[in-house]
Amino acid sequence: MLWSLWCSTGLLRVMGVNVFKLSKSSLRNLDGVHPELIDVVKMAIQITKVDFGIPSTGGYRTAETQHKLFKDGKSKADGYTNKSYHQTGNAVDVFAYVDGKASWQPEHLSQVSCAMLEAAIRLDVNLRWGGHFKSFIDMPHFERGK
Numbered sequence: 001m002l003w004s005l006w007c008s009t010g011l012l013r014v015m016g017v018n019v020f021k022l023s024k025s026s027l028r029n030l031d032g033v034h035p036e037l038i039d040v041v042k043m044a045i046q047i048t049k050v051d052f053g054i055p056s057t058g059g060y061r062t063a064e065t066q067h068k069l070f071k072d073g074k075s076k077a078d079g080y081t082n083k084s085y086h087q088t089g090n091a092v093d094v095f096a097y098v099d100g101k102a103s104w105q106p107e108h109l110s111q112v113s114c115a116m117l118e119a120a121i122r123l124d125v126n127l128r129w130g131g132h133f134k135s136f137i138d139m140p141h142f143e144r145g146k
C-alpha cells in the first residue's frame with residue numbers, strides 16, 4: 001500500500017478537489033484496450049492530482065501503426081519480430097494535461113502514474129509502469145501483466 005500512502009489522492013477526492021473527466025477522444029482512443037486497463041484509467045482520472053488524456057496511438061495498435069512508431073523512433077518494438085503490449089490491447093500511454101495543454105514533463109507524468117498505480121492496487125490489476133523500466137524509461141506507458 002506504499003502508493004496509497006504516497007499519493008493521498010483519495011483524501012483530495014473526498015475534499016472535492018481536482019476531479020477530472022476523460023475527453024471524448026481519450027475514451028475513443030481506449031477502443032480495443034483490455035477492459036481491466038480501461039477500468040484502471042477510469043478510476044485514475046477520478047483520483048489524479050494532475051489531469052491526463054490518452055493520445056491517438058496510446059491504446060490498441062495494429063502491427064502497421066506499431067511499425068510506423070518504431071520507424072519514427074517513438075517505440076523500441078518494430079511490431080513484427082518484437083511486438084508491443086499495445087498490439088494485444090495490454091498497454092496504454094497517457095499524456096498529462098496542464099495549463100490547457102499536453103505535457104510530458106516527468107513531474108507531471110509521475111503524478112499521473114501515482115493515480116494509475118493506486119487505481120491498479122484498488123482494482124487488483126497487475127500494472128507495470130514504464131517509468132520503472134530499467135533499460136528504456138517510458139514514463140507515459142503502462143502495461144498489464146499476466
Ligand SMILES: [Zn+2]
Pocket residue numbers: 086091092093140141142
Ligand atoms: Zn506504450
